[in-house]
Amino acid sequence: MCELGEKLREARERRGLSLGEAARQLALKAEVLEALEECRFERLPEPALARGYLRRYALLLGLDPGPLLALYPSAPSLPPPAPPRPRRALWPWLLALALLGGLLYAGFLLWPRPPEKVVELPPPPPPEAPSRYTLRVQSDPPGARVYLDGFYLGQTPLETPPLEGGERVLRLERPGYAPLERRILLDRNLSLSLALTPEKPPPQEAAEEAPANKLVLKVEGRSWLRVTRDGERLYEGIPEVGSELVFDLPVEVRSGNPGAVRVILGGKDLGPMGEPGIPVTRRYP
Structure with a gap:
């Protein structure tokens, strides 16, 4: 290992x-x-x-x-070669094959043959390279996060490097808009333009009425979270997208994808916890 x-x-x-x-x-x-x-x-x-x-x-x-x-290596490592097997004596078999070959060749020379016909064979087709295609994605509005088979590719407008063809799952996520997921068949260079549907805004009274000693974490995308207080673990896991977690202060929060976690402290919206995909730990006294 x-x-x-x-x-x-x-x-x-x-x-x-x-x-x-x-x-x-x-x-x-x-x-x-x-x-x-x-x-x-x-x-x-x-x-x-x-x-x-x-x-x-x-x-x-x-x-x-x-x-x-x-x-992670740039190319997969190859398995080590198998150890060589012990050789057995082959000369008796080789001698028998030589004698049999000589007899067959002599019979071939003595057997009457019909006139030979020259048949030209077409050249073999060149080996097929694996099919790869590019994917272009635009969204209205732009700036949506693009996932292909669960892997984050970037934000719209986006053009990918050549990818293996086949049936794939495309997902777009943007704060304030409903996630859009679609199955696509990547059998050619594909260009998509998708419109996102705004989500119903949450009631403003909920954030404004939050007590000053409360921390609200609004989960707008997939992110691992761990919340602790004085070394005691209050929560750890991947919460459901769209959920809200409320904690009494003080707490320490670590997020694996801070761009998907919106922080509301004492009723004040502080925006995303950090940059997407860059883990960060923040303390809220």
Whole structure:
């Protein structure tokens, strides 16, 4: 097992999670997480998606994805060659084959043959390269986060590098708008223009009436959260998108995706907790 796999496995065991439980929380197959922990990179999809799965797994386990992504190889490692098998004596078989070949060749020379016909064969077709296509996504309004099969690609307007073709799941998320999810067939260079539907704004009275000693975390996208007070763990997990978590002050909050968590302190909207995809820890006294 490589250093990357050991760190992932140790962090998961410290949290008391099985591979199946971690896979259900990430909406991934357990075989993907098992391949990451056992460093079987040849069993993973293309590096762009595999690195995205590694980032999400690290955030779930409370690890910083940066050092782990640095350990991920640029190309999957090949399995070591199998040890050579012991050789057996082949000369009796070779001698018998030589005698049999000589007899067959002599019969071939003595056997009467019809006139030969020359048949020209067409050249073999060139090997087919794997089908890859680009994906262009625009949204109205722009600035929506784009996910493909659960992997974050960027914000609209977006043009991806060539991706493997096939049926994929495209998801757009933007604060204040309903998430948009669609299955697409990537069998050519595809260009999509999608309109987002505004969500019904929450009542303003809820935030204004929040007591001054309360912290409200509004979850606008997928993010792992841990909330503690004086070393005591009050909450840890991935809350449902659209939910609100309320805590008495003081607390310390760590988020794996701060851009998806809006902070309301004492009824005042402080905006997102941080930048998307960059874990951060903040204290609210």
